[in-house]
Amino acid sequence: MKIDVLTLFPEMFTPLNDSILGKAQEKNLLEINVINIRDFSADKHKKCDDYPFGGGAGMVMMAQPICAAFDSIQKSDDTLCIYMSPKGKKLNQNLVKELSSRNHLVLLCGHYEGVDQRALDLCVDMEVSIGDYVLTGGEIPAMALIDAVSRYVPEVLGSAESAQDESFSENLLEYPQYTRPQNFRGKEVPEVLVSGNHGKIDQWRREQKIIVTMQNRPDLLEKD
């Protein structure tokens, strides 16, 4: 999968070069290109923002550098251009799966008071939000989307980390996990996990998923 990111702050994306996503890029399973919108400004001072028409606080990102950056990207029928925005469709595991079926995503990260609407009308297919709160820019949301989507790219996760047995599969959250030592600060690992009885362990884990979901996210149990 190829992901192009358009941003005024390319240095924010260095965490994607570590850990699982770093390895996925080394193995060419994933190609992430971070593109600096400022490089496409036609202004002699490389200006990318200006005051809002109609007045009001803050600055607005200009359409010209954004559209020129989009134009520089080679697209196909399978390319989806997304603007990261608190006004967008809320990201959940189903949308993550849907996006992972594309082989090319382009993510636009906004800053300041927003982006000139004409850039969105001309260049963007959909807007995506990572939750009902406002961040200072779209970079962290873009990284969250890239991380979540990459887990579905074949071979990015090893079998040990496989995307099968995890939170949100079947609309249930993950069961609690334990590792050695068996007693830590007086707290014992649940007896069943050291029983060696795999039928009982599976049953305990299924029950725990329901208990954790009822405690933390009862809304997930109400859905279809």
Ligand code: ADE
């Ligand atoms: N930019 C600022 N806040 C955001 C959010 N919650 N989701 C996506 N992009 C954003």
